[in-house]
Amino acid sequence: MENSQVIGIDLGGTAIKLGRFSQDGSCLQSLTVATPQPATPEAVLAVMVDAIAQVDPDNQTIAIGVGTPGPADATGRIAQIAINLPGWLNIPLADWLETKTGKPTIIENDANCAGVAEAWLGAGSQFRNFMMLTLGTGVGGAIILDGNLFVGHQGAAGELGLITLQPDGPMCKSGNPGSLEQYTSVQAIRRMTGCEPIELGMRAQSGDVKALEFWQEYGRYLGIGLTSLIYVLTPQAIVIGGGVSASFEFFYPAVKAEIEKRVMPTSRAGLQILPAQLGNSAGMVGAAKLAWRKAGGQGAGGRGQGDKE
Template sequence: MPQVIGVDIGGTALKLGRFDAMGHCRAQLELTTPQPATPGAVATALLEGLEHLDPQRQASGIGVGVPGPADPAGRVARVAINLPGWRDVPLADWLEAQQERPVTIANDANCAALGERWLGAGQGVQDLLLLSLGTGVGGAVIMGGKLLTGRLGIATEPGLILLDPSGPPCNSGNHGSLEQHCSIAALKRLSGLEPAALAEHAAQQDHTALAHWQTYGRRLGMGIASLAYLLTPERVLLGGGIAGALPYFRPALEQELQQRLLPMFRQDMVILPCALGNGAGRTGAARLALDRLCPSGERSGKRHSPD
């Protein structure tokens, strides 16, 4: 049974896992992202991590999730607006030259969506929207069972859609993007607290904390409503560091959707937290490697829950 490696590049951590074709994780490793997280420094750290994770070269291919869009061929990281120096980085070529085995890359949120559909909360769903609520707001769309990436391979960056034209500036050049209202930094501007601390206050029925989560839920609901009118997803999956507080902002979120969406556009639409947690990205990157790099006869298309 073939094995592949899935890698998730994040602003604070590099997550690696070696998987078989049934989705079982045979080995895993997490490294601190070098700072500053320039392309060269990250590539060097990844090469060291790959040697530790798979010294016997059991994996036949590598999939990498990058924090931004990739080219359609899965070779070049086009841009990562929250990491320094990431513009048109030929990451797959760099890693292949040292690893001597095929590498393919994709947007990290796309990888997370693939992982959740393979082994997580998106199993059996043909049309889903995933939002990653963390340092930024990433996202991915699967329609008809396939990733929606557009003609340039960079479609579906939901965090960059407009929410409020007079809102805070975004690294994309936009103002008032969904990311600037629903990221960790946005929540800290609103409340002065990290998400975990704000959730702790809410758990103690602190009225101010609960009010902040209501505001957050309304803002997120506005963004999801706009996306739902375009995509009509069957399932909306929420991941990232803020998603753990879903019980505190779900009521306001769902109320916003009720008010803003015509019934036919929210018919059968379910909002769920991602099931794979911080492992979704590397799991989906492994699935990406299986799909792109391994001959179809060598892998199983069946989906199984992880051990």
């Protein structure tokens, strides 16, 4: 498999990002295409198959990994649900792609893919135990334990953004009112401020007092949510990714202060809180890593391993 290549795909509500990767994680060719609207499973499959042919015109790849915006089943075969994609309920996407392309395929939650990517080539590469939060339209998460992605017995573990922060807070699509996502996602920021996160970041950069105060309050909410997760997992590190992480420098001090106030020293000894390093490419990089695991014959057992070899 020395000169082999795989395809990593990041399926989003507005765009599908694909890359052809070598075994060391180098992206040899990439492509971004619009997600069809409405994004029905059949329409998305057709666009994916066409895009795969463009990224791999000479049919050099040996496996495919796909990150989807929702949980996959424990075998990495079925997209169980995707809240922002219509008609996505227990879709056998891996089977469909294998039939169309003839290549072994594995699927995974997109935040888990980002966590796998950061474990492989990014901010988590020096840790055996860490968790990642992706602060975007929603708030996703990934848990790496002893170098392996933890997915739980049904495959849906790691929904870190759906833990309860305020029991009587705004309703979440998950059905859990007041979830962490309702205070730390892009949509939450828009609801609370009427502004885009990037605008608030630029204003904070220029010294705007109200923007700086907002990020301090934002960091407080995030720190409170992380407190619960730290007590359960006692990770070596927490990696923060997603679009909102562009303002990491403005909310990090409040996150750190809240954790130090609420978490016993024994549960946070040596804890590092770090911004993610791979940006918007993390989803397809992690999907490619899963494809390498699939190609190596590990099947579901190798699902999402952080690869510290």
